[in-house]
Amino acid sequence: xxxxxxxxxxxxxxxxxxxxxxxxxxxxxxxxxxxxxxxxxxxxxxxxxxxxxxxxxxxxxxxxxxxxxxxxxxxxxxxxxxxxxxxxxxxxxxxxxxxxxxxxxxxxxxxxxxxxxxxxxxxxxxxxxxxxxxxxxxxxxxxxxxxxxxxxxxxxxxxxxxxxxxxxxxxxxxxxxxxxxxxxxxxxxxxxxxxxxxxxxxxxxxxxxxxxxxxxxxxxxxxxxxxxxxxxxxxxxxxxxxxxxxxxxxxxxxxxxxxxxxxxxxxxxxxxxxxxxxxxxxxxxxxxxxxxxxxxxxxxxxxxxxxxxxxxxxxxxxxxxxxxxxxxxxxxxxxxxx
DNA sequence: AGGATTTGACCGTA
DNA sequence: TACGGTCAAATCCT
Numbered sequence: 279x280x281x282x283x284x285x286x287x288x289x290x291x292x293x294x295x296x297x298x299x300x301x302x303x304x305x306x307x308x309x310x311x312x313x314x315x316x317x318x319x320x321x322x323x324x325x326x327x328x329x330x331x332x333x334x335x336x337x338x339x340x341x342x343x344x345x346x347x348x349x350x351x352x353x354x355x356x357x358x359x360x361x362x363x364x365x366x367x368x369x370x371x372x373x374x375x376x377x378x379x380x381x382x383x384x385x386x387x388x389x390x391x392x393x394x395x396x397x398x399x400x401x402x403x404x405x406x407x408x409x410x411x412x413x414x415x416x417x418x419x420x421x422x423x424x425x426x427x428x429x430x431x432x433x434x435x436x437x438x439x440x441x442x443x444x445x446x447x448x449x450x451x452x453x454x455x456x457x458x459x460x461x462x463x464x465x466x467x468x469x470x471x472x473x474x475x476x477x478x479x480x481x482x483x484x485x486x487x488x489x490x491x492x493x494x495x496x497x498x499x500x501x502x503x504x505x506x507x508x509x510x511x512x513x514x515x516x517x518x519x520x521x522x523x524x525x526x527x528x529x530x531x532x533x534x535x536x537x538x539x540x541x542x543x544x545x546x547x548x549x550x551x552x553x554x555x556x557x558x559x560x561x562x563x564x565x566x567x568x569x570x571x572x573x574x575x576x577x578x579x580x581x582x583x584x585x586x587x588x589x590x591x592x593x594x595x596x597x598x599x600x601x602x603x604x605x606x607x608x609x610x611x612x613x614x615x616x
Numbered sequence: 617a618g619g620a621t622t623t624g625a626c627c628g629t630a
Numbered sequence: 631t632a633c634g635g636t637c638a639a640a641t642c643c644t
Binding site (some may be wrong): 417433441 | 633
Binding site (some may be wrong): 416417418419 | 620621622623
């Protein structure tokens with residue numbers, strides 16, 4: 279459990295760092311001739327970041343105690359002490375019958391859970407991706423009784439038990455309900471640490487670093503992009519947090535909607551890369567062709583950054599992006615945490 | 617060839 | 631027993 283809390287601390291620090299970075303950005307915007315909307319976006323992101331940090335503190339403080347589950351917890355995913363051997367693909371080798379599987383199965387049931395609602399706006403084109411920064415891999419699609427659209431299920435690819443379900447709303451087909459379940463124990467993509475991996479991997483990582491740089495340089499473009507976003511974050515009695523985004527036209531789960539684009543190296547797994555789901559590939563419940571009108575570079579920007587506009591709960595990557603982007607960040611700066 | 621996705625089958629739960 | 635979640639072989643994609 280100690281390692282779990284350690285992980286929480288890292289997330290917490292990342293959130294606080296993010297909040298500070300956003301505050302800096304806001305300060306810059308105050309001096310510049312930026313729009314009110316972009317400032318507002320920053321303010322919202324700052325608030326979301328600190329809100330999440332507080333939630334982590336609350337949840338971390340109750341670790342080891344029974345967690346109320348069932349309702350959307352509105353709680354950030356928190357580490358759990360499992361053996362870190364997710365099941366499928368590169369990490370699902372035969373754990374099905376062992377105790378670890380059973381324990382993990384139980385924990386999954388009692389794991390924190392919350393829901394995002396992602397809205398797609400047919401007339402406006404892509405206005406907001408839903409890249410929560412984690413690397414998801416689809417492992418199931420199920421027709422749900424009484425539901426018009428199938429439910430797609432995704433699992434984190436980084437030795438992580440967290441899962442994500444995407445269900446298109448029957449009432450409003452422009453809305454996708456994204457339910458996050460379980461606890462992230464994975465290192466965040468941008469949290470990749472140098473590893474003596476193969477030259478190929480290192481090369482990929484270098485490319486990723488380059489991407490980060492490009493993303494940073496594209497920050498301004500992002501703000502312009504974000505100005506067109508409709509971001510509504512609601513705190514539903516701390517039980518559920520909902521973010522609404524405008525998306526282009528969307529479809530139900532479809533086949534062959536594309537692949538994940540390599541973006542990071544996973545230090546903890548034998549995987550050659552950490553795959554970050556691009557907004558267009560968020561899941562097969564979104565039609566990839568919805569987004570074809572966008573330039574690849576632009577989609578990259580979106581993928582890397584708009585998670586900051588996501589639910590304060592699920593957005594974890596952005597903060598860590600900041601960490602990696604500035605490895606020399608003065609953590610020991612006096613008063614930094616004060 | 618390696619990795620990602622699809623999809624029918626299996627399993628657990630209510 | 632029905633339903634939803636997950637598995638895993640087959641298939642597709644790069």
